[in-house]
Amino acid sequence: MKGTMIPTTDIAGLQLPVQVAKALLARQPRLRTLSEAAKQRSVFWRLLNFRAAIVEHPVPLAEELSFWAMESDQALEDFLFDKLLAALPPDGISVDLGKLPSGYLPLLEVLGFEQHRQFEGWTAAINIGVAKLRSICACYVQLGLTDEAAALDRVGRQLSLCVEVCDETEGLLELAYSSVPNSTATLEARIPYLLGYVRSRPDCFGEPATGR
Numbered sequence: 001m002k003g004t005m006i007p008t009t010d011i012a013g014l015q016l017p018v019q020v021a022k023a024l025l026a027r028q029p030r031l032r033t034l035s036e037a038a039k040q041r042s043v044f045w046r047l048l049n050f051r052a053a054i055v056e057h058p059v060p061l062a063e064e065l066s067f068w069a070m071e072s073d074q075a076l077e078d079f080l081f082d083k084l085l086a087a088l089p090p091d092g093i094s095v096d097l098g099k100l101p102s103g104y105l106p107l108l109e110v111l112g113f114e115q116h117r118q119f120e121g122w123t124a125a126i127n128i129g130v131a132k133l134r135s136i137c138a139c140y141v142q143l144g145l146t147d148e149a150a151a152l153d154r155v156g157r158q159l160s161l162c163v164e165v166c167d168e169t170e171g172l173l174e175l176a177y178s179s180v181p182n183s184t185a186t187l188e189a190r191i192p193y194l195l196g197y198v199r200s201r202p203d204c205f206g207e208p209a210t211g212r
Contacts, residue, residue: 014206016065019095020104023087024064068202076195085111103204106139107197114187122155122173130160143197145190151180 063070064083070076088095090108097105113136116124125133133156140149158176162169177185184190198205 013209014066014202015209017100017207019100020088021061023095024061024083027083027087028061066206068198068205073195076198077191080111080194080198081115085115101204101207103198103201106142107194109136109139110143110194118187122170125155125159125173126165126169130156133159144193145184147182148184148190151177151182151185154180
């Protein structure tokens with residue numbers, strides 16, 4: 001977003017990483033306003049030079065700048081799934097998540113898998129394969145979702161036994177998942193852990209203000 005001011009500092013002395021702010025701004029709705037030069041010209045000139053008179057810029061970020069401080073559970077959940085995940089998909093190439101503060105990678109890996117699972121069922125696990133599923137299990141552990149990690153680990157073990165995917169594969173994976181005691185077996189039960197992780201670790205999502 002060349003030329004766009006990104007005020008990223010919050011009152012706690014943490015700021016949203018510039019790469020994250022840019023990714024979020026790129027997906028913000030666009031506003032059209034008169035350019036500073038056009039404001040000095042006549043209405044007739046503006047009509048004749050409409051394209052030159054109008055500039056576009058994204059709607060400024062607001063509470064997204066310190067999303068870890070959002071008080072509304074629904075607002076934070078919507079932001080994580082609808083904005084943050086869309087701006088920083090874990091399988092994308094625009095931003096290296098490993099170079100961001102440490103909370104982004106595990107959170108986005110979990111959000112991405114959760115989203116795929118809601119639409120694809122256990123095909124989501126089949127598509128990513130055993131090795132990737134194991135790494136996602138580790139992300140669940142980081143977020144405090146140890147029951148879910150254990151259940152998904154069992155899914156991975158079952159998947160590794162499948163010589164080829166067939167009509168029965170998803171059913172076998174569901175049986176494997178259900179065979180492990182899991183207090184967070186629904187997305188609704190897991191959401192509070194995701195929100196709690198974000199709110200309790202602002203230093204894993206913001207970075208110290210530099211005074212820019």
